[in-house]
Amino acid sequence: MQTTTRAVTGQHQAPTPVTCEPAKSLYVELLVPRPSAAARERAGHYLADQLKTVSTLAADLPEDPEGLEAWVLANNARVGAQYRDYLAARKAGAPRRYFASKAQALYFLRGVAPTKLVDGAWLYGTLAHWDDLRYRAPIQIYLEELGDGLPDKNHVVLYRKLLARHGCEDLSQLSDDHYVQGAIQLALAYHADRYLPEVLGFNLGYEQLPLHLLITAYELNELGIDPYYFTLHVTVDNAGTGHARKALQAVHDALPTEGRAAFYRRVVQGYLLNDLGASTTSVIGSFDLEREVIEVLAEKSNVGRYVHSDYCRIGGRSVSDWLGDPAQIPDFLQVMQEQGWIRRHEDPANSRFWRLIQGERAEMFGVFTVYEQQLIHDWIAGDFVHSGAKYQAAAERVAVVPRREISFRARQRQQERLCPALEAEQGGAANASRAQSSDFDSEEAALEQRLASQPSRAAAMALLVEQLSPARHHSRAGLLATRLFVSLLG
Ligand SMILES: [Fe+2]
Known part of the structure; x- marks a missing residue:
């Protein structure tokens, strides 16, 4: 379909x-x-x-x-x-x-x-x-x-x-x-x-x-x-x-x-x-890779313009200055290429900008979603990805994969999780998780109870039909309702 x-x-x-x-x-x-x-x-x-x-x-x-x-x-x-x-x-x-x-x-x-x-x-x-x-x-x-x-x-x-x-x-x-x-x-x-x-x-x-x-x-x-x-x-x-x-x-x-x-x-x-x-x-x-990359960076610039220090300078201007106006993103990308921050049509690992996004001590870890990273990766790689058999094997190797190396900040977060002082907080989170699971179960149990109290098969089916709506059928209760509907339909 x-x-x-x-x-x-x-x-x-x-x-x-x-x-x-x-x-x-x-x-x-x-x-x-x-x-x-x-x-x-x-x-x-x-x-x-x-x-x-x-x-x-x-x-x-x-x-x-x-x-x-x-x-x-x-x-x-x-x-x-x-x-x-x-x-x-x-x-x-x-x-x-x-x-x-x-x-x-x-x-x-x-x-x-x-x-x-x-x-x-x-x-x-x-x-x-x-x-x-x-x-x-x-x-x-x-x-x-x-x-x-x-x-x-x-x-x-x-x-x-x-x-x-x-x-x-x-x-x-x-x-x-x-x-x-x-x-x-x-x-x-x-x-x-x-x-x-x-x-x-x-x-x-x-x-x-x-x-x-x-x-x-x-x-x-x-x-x-x-x-x-x-x-x-x-x-x-x-x-x-x-x-x-x-x-x-x-x-x-x-x-x-x-x-x-x-x-x-x-x-x-x-x-x-x-x-x-x-x-x-x-x-x-309708796909235009460069346009998508520009849109992603323009969208990030709304926050990014405030979080870079004035020491971050590219092409004689601070990064905050570049990000101050989304219309400047194409020029910003051009300058990053001219200054060697981005080396297009090569393995993205050769680009300093990419290594800030994904790599050892990546400063921008977590800034871009997996999808956004793939856009940036493939745009930098350019012909390196598209150039057929000669580079195909290498291109596949550099596809975006979960990072093995983690940034200093991410490592810090890991260490904090191991800190005994945070155990109580962790216990609270685990309890919250169990409560959430319990809530899901209660939703299903409530459905079964309501079904049992229906006076007729027709009433039960009507109740189930409500649960099978486009907005609901993929929830846990909706999935249970679907199984019950299938069994009652015969
Ligand atoms: Fe389908």
Whole structure:
């Protein structure tokens, strides 16, 4: 479930712009345990606007829903052939198609995060119909997105861990366009009854196996990034028994006898919603390594301008002076290159600036996240990373890894932790940790108690549906609720 119809169709039609509310604010308002009535209403207007936007686009879907199965199989075969061509080209020495550097791969993981963090959300509204067999296929897909309540299979949990592992959790710099898909998905979550054909059409598009998913998984793995979130989707989206097939089943099960053509037209409109906002390929294509490095340093300058002493001088000016105006960062980088602080297109270990960030006695240890370090590292390395076979092995060796050497200050902190005088404080921290764990347990216990007091299976299911919302299902209580929902659904 990774695709956009751009990938399936190869078309690129510019949607007609219409006025709509900002995606990010709607996303934030809907991704809470209980979205307000006003937020839900806004979601309805937002969906209507987005549907208006796609109403002029053409879809590559068959005119008759009877042709959908052949369409799914043909798409699968085409993507399979394209992937074989890609692998053959790589084997013949072609460079990576998507990620020139590890920094670009992390930029991608971060850029598509708003979408991935609500994975499956568009189907949430079907859960309320758990007793109606026509909804069984989309409900099964939703539950599988939630890993049936197993944390190591829940797609949102997996993605959150992936972001955390690489220091990519800060999404504050992403544009509104990055939130469009997530906002659409959350809006569909809370309007399934009003927009069921569109929900099923969106699902049909999203669950097809796209070429970019296969390539992404392959190249992430090459760069030493766990591709499991992506390989998992290669298997769950398969056209034989996976989500691509179930999505097709969901459409057929819901098609009414009367009004079939009108229903299907709305399915097609929902399918086209996949084309809006930032996509996998547009996020990857928007990467500009130098611009990202400048943005990171400009953002750090807000604090950095106050913490350097006047003795830190580069190019005749104090570092504080350089950092006083973010617009000076490009010039600052240029001067650092001219003065030998940065030696581009070499092993970054040769650059004094890099050694301040990562290395023995690194003065700026902890200033930059793992993601930010990767950006700076790959920008300094430049052609050293990109220059193919001759330097490839060396380039891989210098990729950002956890530091083995620690700075003096970090060593001081370690020693302080060993100081007996701090044992009492440590004991307090350990108790706080146990209390936190206990709180988590109590949340699960409270859920079980509330369930036991429900007067009927329907009441119990309604209670569980609340816990399976996009904002909750990946919490411990949400995961427990998912396992219970699966077992009660039968
Ligand atoms: Fe998923």
